[in-house]
Amino acid sequence: QKEVEQNSGPLSVPEGAIASLNCTYSDRGSQSFFWYRQYSGKSPELIMSIYSNGDKEDGRFTAQLNKASQYVSLLIRDSQPSDSATYLCAPGGGKLIFGTGTRLQVFP
Amino acid sequence: DTEVTQTPKHLVMGMTNKKSLKCEQHMGHRAMYWYKQKAKKPPELMFVYSYEKLSINESVPSRFSPECPNSSLLNLHLHALQPEDSALYLCASSQGQGATAVDTQYFGPGTRLTVL
Numbered sequence: 001q002k003e004v005e006q007n008s009g010p011l012s013v014p015e016g017a018i019a020s021l022n023c024t025y026s027d028r029g030s031q032s033f034f035w036y037r038q039y040s041g042k043s044p045e046l047i048m049s050i051y052s053n054g055d056k057e058d059g060r061f062t063a064q065l066n067k068a069s070q071y072v073s074l075l076i077r078d079s080q081p082s083d084s085a086t087y088l089c090a091p092g093g094g095k096l097i098f099g100t101g102t103r104l105q106v107f108p
Numbered sequence: 109d110t111e112v113t114q115t116p117k118h119l120v121m122g123m124t125n126k127k128s129l130k131c132e133q134h135m136g137h138r139a140m141y142w143y144k145q146k147a148k149k150p151p152e153l154m155f156v157y158s159y160e161k162l163s164i165n166e167s168v169p170s171r172f173s174p175e176c177p178n179s180s181l182l183n184l185h186l187h188a189l190q191p192e193d194s195a196l197y198l199c200a201s202s203q204g205q206g207a208t209a210v211d212t213q214y215f216g217p218g219t220r221l222t223v224l
Contacts, residue, residue, distance in 0.1 A: 098150035
């Protein structure tokens, strides 16, 4: 059983700052990871996926994966109030077992 | 287009009612999923259909009955539910490559279910 841990937050950052969201996982066999964003009352929306060690950048978002440390993170640069949501991490591989999610609050 | 649709958006039912939730995708995906999400919790997997066959049932009570009539449609039949079954029910689909790294799941908007 895959286990995923995230700090539930809330993580509060000022507008324009970098938000750093972290996720650790227990299954050393996990090969891929997905970050979803979920606004209150809405469904999860895919933000990023990452399969290889290192960084992957997409616009203001950067995912970082360190398989040796069993750690994956999501950086959001130039944070906006519209980024305020819960961010869910999940290892891939058929069954998505989500972490508890980190609630991000970006204040003006 | 990565759209998964779900109907209805909201559903209120009594404990003796029978109702169904519907999910549809036209992306050619061969895997479809049902998740249940309670407030302030992450989604929890209920069922997985792969190539129209039930491949995973996460020990879900029999009052929830899934059905996959074809590769584009997924239903969840509800009968004799309890108030604690009130939740957001999410459908998702993926290409269906199973355990491979690239099998990305896309979620529908969900059905908000209230059991009285």
